[in-house]
Amino acid sequence: MKDTENGYGGVSILLHWLAAITMIALFLLGQAAEDAADSKRKTLLGLHISIAISMYLILVGRIGWRLYNGRPRVLIEQSQPLTLLAQWVPIILLAGLALMLLSGPIMVWSKGYSINVFGMINLPSPLGKMETLHEVMEALHKVGAKILFFSFILHMLGVLKHLIIDRDNTLKRMLAPSKKFSEK
Numbered sequence: 001m002k003d004t005e006n007g008y009g010g011v012s013i014l015l016h017w018l019a020a021i022t023m024i025a026l027f028l029l030g031q032a033a034e035d036a037a038d039s040k041r042k043t044l045l046g047l048h049i050s051i052a053i054s055m056y057l058i059l060v061g062r063i064g065w066r067l068y069n070g071r072p073r074v075l076i077e078q079s080q081p082l083t084l085l086a087q088w089v090p091i092i093l094l095a096g097l098a099l100m101l102l103s104g105p106i107m108v109w110s111k112g113y114s115i116n117v118f119g120m121i122n123l124p125s126p127l128g129k130m131e132t133l134h135e136v137m138e139a140l141h142k143v144g145a146k147i148l149f150f151s152f153i154l155h156m157l158g159v160l161k162h163l164i165i166d167r168d169n170t171l172k173r174m175l176a177p178s179k180k181f182s183e184k
């Protein structure tokens, strides 16, 4: 279950893929809602918002587990620019995610709407209608979506580089608890 020096345990792997799938689903749902006709837009946005609120739990789980567990060591030495990129891409991904999770609820609340989670939990607006704040948050949500998209592409390129050029276990150790894997 726990991470070791050489790789990730079951909890880290589960949280990573849960976060990845949820983020991709949110991205696609948000985009589809933007392009949809009014009647469909409401349903898609309702789903987008309900799933997005669940994302907070996944995020808290990930941060808590990382703080408790530390981090497996990096598999290979790389040039300085690549090391910097490998350090910064996950930070930019998290910053993009934080921007989405902050701007989303404020965008809804500043329109005067409450946030409804799967028809079960209702979070009324503590703000009331604030049109300018709504527009700023809407713009930030769009910028955050672009930051997430480009950092996701960089993340994928990094995975491909490890897989094709370095041929190391970077991807493998995020697919299965990796006590048994060696470095190469």
Ligand code: HEM
Residues within 6 Å of the ligand: 023, 026, 027, 028, 029, 030, 031, 033, 034, 045, 048, 049, 052, 053, 055, 097, 100, 101, 102, 103, 104, 105, 107, 108, 115, 138, 141, 142, 145, 148
């Ligand atoms: C990881 C978290 C999230 C991701 C990846 C995400 C992604 C997106 C995307 C891609 C769009 C379409 C933006 C565009 O290009 O026009 C969008 C729109 C929207 N999102 Fe999110 N979102 C997230 C979190 C949230 C949260 C937490 C809320 C609210 C609780 C929310 C509420 C909305 C709303 C209301 C819109 C429609 C905005 C408009 O009318 O222009 N989102 N989201």
